[in-house]
Amino acid sequence: MIENPNIPEAVRAVAADGTQLRYALMEMAREMEDIITLGRGDPDLPTPPHIVEAANRAMRDGLTGATDVKGMLPLREAIAEHMRAVNSLALGADNVMVTTGGQEGLFLAVQAVINPGDEILVPDPRYSSYDDAIKRAGGRMVMVPTTRADAFNLEAEAVEAAISPASKALLIVTPSNPTAGIVTEDRLRAIAEVAKRHNLIVIVDEIYGKVVYPPWRHFSIGSLPGMAERTITLDAFSKAYAMTGWRCGYAAGPADVIDAMARIKQVTTGPVATVSQWAGLAALTGPQDCVGEYLDIYIQRRKVLLAGLDRMGFAYGEPRGGLFVWADSSSTGIHAAELSYLLLQEGRVLIFPGTAFGEKWRDYVRITMLEPIETLSAAVERMLPVLERYRM
Amino acid sequence: MNPPTSLARPLADRVAALPELAAPTIENPPLPPDVIAAAEEALARGETHYTDRPGIPEFRAWVAAHLLDRWGVGVDPSEVTITCGSTEARYVAMTLLAEPGSAVLCPGDSSRIEGALRLLGARVVDSIQADVRLLYITPAVYRETALELLKQAEDRGWWIVWDLSFAALDDFHPAQNEALAKRVVTINSLSERMPGWRLGWMAGSEAALRLRAGKQAITICTTAVSQWAGLELVRAGDA
Numbered sequence: 001m002i003e004n005p006n007i008p009e010a011v012r013a014v015a016a017d018g019t020q021l022r023y024a025l026m027e028m029a030r031e032m033e034d035i036i037t038l039g040r041g042d043p044d045l046p047t048p049p050h051i052v053e054a055a056n057r058a059m060r061d062g063l064t065g066a067t068d069v070k071g072m073l074p075l076r077e078a079i080a081e082h083m084r085a086v087n088s089l090a091l092g093a094d095n096v097m098v099t100t101g102g103q104e105g106l107f108l109a110v111q112a113v114i115n116p117g118d119e120i121l122v123p124d125p126r127y128s129s130y131d132d133a134i135k136r137a138g139g140r141m142v143m144v145p146t147t148r149a150d151a152f153n154l155e156a157e158a159v160e161a162a163i164s165p166a167s168k169a170l171l172i173v174t175p176s177n178p179t180a181g182i183v184t185e186d187r188l189r190a191i192a193e194v195a196k197r198h199n200l201i202v203i204v205d206e207i208y209g210k211v212v213y214p215p216w217r218h219f220s221i222g223s224l225p226g227m228a229e230r231t232i233t234l235d236a237f238s239k240a241y242a243m244t245g246w247r248c249g250y251a252a253g254p255a256d257v258i259d260a261m262a263r264i265k266q267v268t269t270g271p272v273a274t275v276s277q278w279a280g281l282a283a284l285t286g287p288q289d290c291v292g293e294y295l296d297i298y299i300q301r302r303k304v305l306l307a308g309l310d311r312m313g314f315a316y317g318e319p320r321g322g323l324f325v326w327a328d329s330s331s332t333g334i335h336a337a338e339l340s341y342l343l344l345q346e347g348r349v350l351i352f353p354g355t356a357f358g359e360k361w362r363d364y365v366r367i368t369m370l371e372p373i374e375t376l377s378a379a380v381e382r383m384l385p386v387l388e389r390y391r392m
Numbered sequence: 393m394n395p396p397t398s399l400a401r402p403l404a405d406r407v408a409a410l411p412e413l414a415a416p417t418i419e420n421p422p423l424p425p426d427v428i429a430a431a432e433e434a435l436a437r438g439e440t441h442y443t444d445r446p447g448i449p450e451f452r453a454w455v456a457a458h459l460l461d462r463w464g465v466g467v468d469p470s471e472v473t474i475t476c477g478s479t480e481a482r483y484v485a486m487t488l489l490a491e492p493g494s495a496v497l498c499p500g501d502s503s504r505i506e507g508a509l510r511l512l513g514a515r516v517v518d519s520i521q522a523d524v525r526l527l528y529i530t531p532a533v534y535r536e537t538a539l540e541l542l543k544q545a546e547d548r549g550w551w552i553v554w555d556l557s558f559a560a561l562d563d564f565h566p567a568q569n570e571a572l573a574k575r576v577v578t579i580n581s582l583s584e585r586m587p588g589w590r591l592g593w594m595a596g597s598e599a600a601l602r603l604r605a606g607k608q609a610i611t612i613c614t615t616a617v618s619q620w621a622g623l624e625l626v627r628a629g630d631a
Contacts, residue, residue: 062422
């Protein structure tokens with residue numbers, strides 16, 4: 001609850017709805033001039049040229065007719081091959097479908113699995129855009145705590161403690177949005193045992209799986225023994241290949257649940273735009289240098305941003321993957337939503353308050369590293385005086 | 393390890409009610425070179441990021457102008473959302489404006505909304521019933537029948553979804569009646585001319601912002617390059 005009357009009603013009215021709060025701030029920023037936006041998870045880097053050229057070729061050749069709702073076969077085969085090679089998942093084309101971005105993948109998976117009254121375990125903090133999908137299915141979110149002291153890793157014991165007879169699924173997002181933590185292989189092995197013991201479905205969002213900072217590495221829980229039949233793995237081209245606007249992602253899992261998700265997609269959004277599927281095919285089958293080059297850029301930016309946060313007096317769990325820093329702003333003594341508003345109005349920097357990712361995270365903010373180093377440095381310089389002015 | 397065939401637990405009950413997968417539309421009409429050029433230009437200038445969640449402002453402005461020019465219906469561009477085909481527009485409108493357990497009145501072909509309503513747990517009826525909350529209607533419905541049902545909608549406070557996609561159009565629009573306008577959502581699609589580009593829109597009503605949020609929650613925004621290609625097509629008067 002934000003009670004400060006100096007904060008506009010447009011922000012206060014939506015403060016309890018994480019997604020709407022984020023969009024209210026973004027829309028406010030759009031009306032302002034000279035704003036540095038470190039809010040939305042939209043890579044500033046371009047889609048690599050060979051991917052754009054593949055899309056151009058498809059358009060020029062008229063290869064843009066509608067596809068099967070699961071996606072065109074060459075792309076599904078390429079996804080299956082890629083996930084076999086990179087994620088060690090046992091998949092064929094029947095185990096894969098193309099989705100309109102990663103967010104739709106989660107929507108489809110939840111609709112296919114969750115009945116009204118079923119519980120789905122969700123790590124806290126969470127990417128709140130998933131709330132709507134769970135609510136639409138009549139599911140009930142049960143939070144599983146994670147902590148900064150543990151770098152927001154997920155503990156099997158915490159998962160098990162949250163299980164009830166109504167539990168049907170566990171959602172894992174690794175690397176995590178918003179915390180930038182990863183669920184490490186040892187933890188995933190322990191969590192897999194819990195999932196098998198309690199017959200849980202695991203829905204795992206791996207959209208940031210190619211953006212992991214060494215020495216950490218990404219691991220897919222679906223590759224573990226006994227997990228293939230209970231895991232739905234979600235991914236998208238959006239982040240690793242800077243392709244957010246193409247709206248192209250994919251889901252992998254047992255053939256029957258993929259078939260169910262496709263039947264849901266058929267009556268909700270239809271197939272993915274064909275031009276985006278050609279772009280996705282080029283992304284997976286073309287040179288992968290761009291993924292490493294982009295990761296190197298994020299590594300350099302991360303250093304700059306973390307140094308800035310040190311100057312600002314913000315603590316943080318080590319960002320191990322993803323495109324964000326999840327920082328503890330409690331040293332300011334200001335509610336995160338109010339702090340975000342002040343930084344936007346007076347510092348002209350857009351960041352997101354922690355309350356946009358869970359009600360209790362009033363002492364955290366999420367800051368993206370999706371601007372060049374010079375801009376990140378400028379953002380820090382803009383935020384410092386605002387913090388000095390208001391720090392309690 | 394063999395690829396898995398069955399999930400370890402039963403699927404959600406709603407899945408059983410859904411139609412089987414259909415073959416894709418095979419029509420793929422050629423597009424004017426200017427449309428492809430506009431799409432390539434958009435990509436060249438870096439239109440590869442999320443767009444505004446309701447869609448690019450230029451397309452939303454075109455939809456608002458189109459409704460005004462064609463039918464005299466005033467809609468602000470902020471009340472327009474570009475969608476992944478009319479399928480997404482119908483799904484979002486049905487599920488946000490109808491309620492689980494309620495009925496949607498559909499005088500005519502209901503095949504395009506049945507799946508969405510099964511997911512919601514609502515049902516289609518072809519006659520007035522006490523739990524109707526929404527009238528789904530298209531220009532294909534006989535005009536006298538349409539006018540009578542729209543009168544009922546006005547009296548009973550139903551939402552109205554006016555679906556222009558795949559229909560022959562004339563000069564009539566339910567939102568020309570000012571008493572109805574705030575409860576009319578207009579839906580249309582470019583799928584006849586651009587079937588694989590997944591482009592449609594929904595516009596108008598006092599629920600417009602809620603509908604926009606509903607779309608955002610599923611697909612965030614509509615494919616950017618499709619929007620730029622579609623904009624060129626409609627500006628040329630070719631859709």
